[in-house]
Amino acid sequence: MNLIEITLQALDAAERAIPPGQPVYMLNLLRYRAHAHYEDGFDAAPCSGREAFNERYRPAFRRLAAGKPLVRMFSGPVLASLVGSPSERWDEAAINEYGDFATFRSIVDTETYRREVAPHRHAALEDFRLIALAKAV
Template structure:
């Protein structure tokens, strides 16, 4: 399956749907590639998808998010699927908490993210889902 990008249209729609200033969680469902697959021209040593995500994508994302109100990141392995298609397999679930949607957008809607951070996510992941969800009150 081809990874889908976060589009400008998706960011705009989410921004309209989520009240300004509302704290949010970004729920990530993650499936890793056995071997990271970088696009031609991107210079990176061979590694597994999990290594590309943990050792390249996450540190690059944290550097880009430094100084922004990213409250915390919670990431755990998926042990079993109880409901869903047998072909739908997830390796990990990550929950990132942000002060608001504008903070998330200010990170991912940049040329620096597209050039220096996203290539590691693309190389690492076979598939993923991303949902903006409300922080429980």
């Protein structure tokens, strides 16, 4: 099982759990590879995992999301972990706000995302968590 893959089963389960039309915040926890590792046949110049994510994945994701109600994106380096397993280390955390889960799904559940965008995320990340959040009331 690939722990950084967004599966159809996970998308379906989230879609059932999240009320339609509700804004959703996607929490991303990222640990980069020292060197990006692309699958055989994917043509990409050597770089670090951080470079693959920031200079290849993020711009490709933004192009695919253009025109969609992607409200805000925030990211920054993790400075310290105050609670959690000492073996669980994250380099960066990001929160992306979408108008609803359907908007997020319309981006990541496409052949274009799988073929042109996801390979950069896969090459860049050693470990990854993606958690859907609702806005606290």
